[in-house]
């Protein structure tokens with residue numbers, strides 16, 4: 001359980017992590033090589049791997065390319081049960097607890113369970129919460145489930161609490177890839193104050209200031225995908241902002 005052990009140890013120490021999300025359908029070996037180099041220089045903590053569609057069978061090859069070049073762990077963040085690779089370090093086994101679509105709560109897990117078990121990949125039970133990002137995102141469309149309204153902090157809080165009590169070992173709050181509106185810091189703070197498991201936050205984050213404020217509000221892991229893919233987000237500066245916490249107060 002190396003990845004989960006490190007997530008919880010980081011949380012206990014108040015250290016924040018930065019994950020770069022890679023969609024295997026939207027990269028190529030040259031772009032990935034460049035991103036790996038930038039990520040190593042920046043001290044990125046994790047690569048998350050996944051996408052909403054499975055257009056190519058690029059997943060294994062992307063992970064192997066990463067494994068050949070660096071030690072940054074690869075964590076699967078699958079949009080579909082077929083996005084599984086034994087070469088990954090861990091799998092966020094996502095249950096869409098914000099939705100009321102039984103298939104994404106348990107149905108797809110029943111289908112994928114034997115393959116997941118057989119892969120030998122570390123499984124991290126994840127309470128996945130989609131928050132309205134102000135614009136239809138792939139996840140809001142594909143999940144066929146209503147997201148939590150952006151201003152309903154109480155619903156988010158109760159959903160996360162229920163997820164934790166049901167045994168989810170991390171909570172992932174996601175405004176959806178490319179969301180116009182990121183999750184509010186007030187919602188992050190409310191959720192973080194009431195759960196003890198690590199909190200992952202993503203969706204529409206582009207700049208170091210927002211990443212920093214999310215961490216201050218209580219996020220433990222910040223995920224950025226779309227803006228890095230488009231070359232709009234500075235990997236090094238976001239990593240530095242995330243890693244600047246906790247700010248040590250003079251004795």
Ligand code: 1GP
Pocket residue numbers: 021174175176177178179201202203204205223224225226227
């Ligand atoms: C999406 O949380 C991730 O599922 C990251 O979102 O691609 O907008 O950074 P972005």
